[in-house]
Amino acid sequence: MIDETSSSASTEEESAFLAEYDASQYDRPSTAVDTAIFTIKDDQLHVLLIQREEHPFLKQWSLVGGYINMEVDTDLAATAKRKLLEKTGIATPYLEQVITVGDKQRDPRGWTISTSYFALLPWEKIQLRAGSGAQDVTWHPHSEAAEMSLAFDHNHLLTQCRDRLRSKALYTTLPVNLMEGEFTLNELQQAYEVVIGKPVQAKSFRRRILSSGAIKESGNMRATGKRPAQLYVKDETADTYYFARTMESLA
Amino acid sequence: MIDETSSSASTEEESAFLAEYDASQYDRPSTAVDTAIFTIKDDQLHVLLIQREEHPFLKQWSLVGGYINMEVDTDLAATAKRKLLEKTGIATPYLEQVITVGDKQRDPRGWTISTSYFALLPWEKIQLRAGSGAQDVTWHPHSEAAEMSLAFDHNHLLTQCRDRLRSKALYTTLPVNLMEGEFTLNELQQAYEVVIGKPVQAKSFRRRILSSGAIKESGNMRATGKRPAQLYVKDETADTYYFARTMESLA
């Protein structure tokens, strides 16, 4: 059921309207994109933070983000990816939009909007790049970051991103995105446990993961002293798998 | 772990910076909020659409939305609620943020952002208000709306909202928000079936809902011809309940 007047995205009348339209004449909130970049390092969930070099919140730590550049960013995710590439050198992370906040209070300069994402990176891949002006960009254990006073409402955004990640780890194969190359099932299980914050049953875990199709045997074994472990790699053709039941996860 | 320089949201230096800051000097995307307002009417999922009175997409149907008014809207949800109140007279619907889209193409005037929400309303409560200028605001069956060519990328936003609603109906008590006052379990089951698009097992459904604590017996019975049915009301003190397992829903 197409409306009669619908397909006219370029009538003369509309062209005239657009020609006179001045995009900058109305007051608008400023718009940013902020990403909680997660990785696992030393058996702990870490998040990448940047120390601000400008007001407001000068010197305070913040998520990786910045304003949309309407010249170069084709869409919102492009802004997130651009900042991520600048700071970590990684172009194609797992990236998921979480929540958009916008109000009068979160920035002392007035009404602002920020769309938050979280990214998952395998630690091995990362080579940090000092930002312009030797900006301080460093990994913080999530537990510590959560206790810090971050810039803007980034504590809130970080919590939202963290909760989403933890919750999805209970019923999806998302944490597979934290792995790189070949890995054992026990290593993947550890990644899950770090994300969830609790141990999981090895047997249940293996049953679920292996039936999900998210990973496949690499053919090789890891010989680390005792009984060698089967090595797996991500099945790049597989989407994130959603289980019909959530894991309870142990006390 | 508080950074030494962190709590200084009002140093002299920062005050000076803020005083000189001119919020309008930078180019920014325009920012809107659009809501898919859902209700069930005649055993079909309906969505409220508005016929646009302005360019671009003049005369085409769109979701209920509009620009953020930085003067009156305290936050993003306030914009959604303001528009919803204007069109439906309802102030406190169930409202959930779904996705934020932003790119160069979705509006011919250039880079724009829209944050989408969906709202759930019981049909009985609604009294439509013709908008300013006798604007055309009407309910459309979702199946028809999905076939129409909506303004901007509202087909995409509608799909996202619809998918989120359907998906959550399989493992939460969200559809309870579509009910008003007293209702029978069969009526609630029908609401679920309309949202999901498939029939569900009565026995499983009753087991789940009654164990969720989302509703409680009203004490009254509905006498509609045959065996009378127990009437229930929402338990307003209960949050949306998340089941540990997803319903399969029948073919």
Place this chain on the structure above:
DNA sequence: AGAATAGTGTCTATTAGACATTATCGT
């Protein structure tokens, strides 16, 4: 009694939890 709608009994199927047991390595 019969029809219609409300609601239950109960059996099966699936899959997670628990945890004992076996498998395979290095020394």
Place this chain on the structure above:
DNA sequence: ACGATAATGTCTAATAGACACTATTCT
């Protein structure tokens, strides 16, 4: 053989699906 880590066997628990069956009303 022993210790350690990898992996499996298998029993129980929880809950969804299927569907026959009972309950309550009206005519």
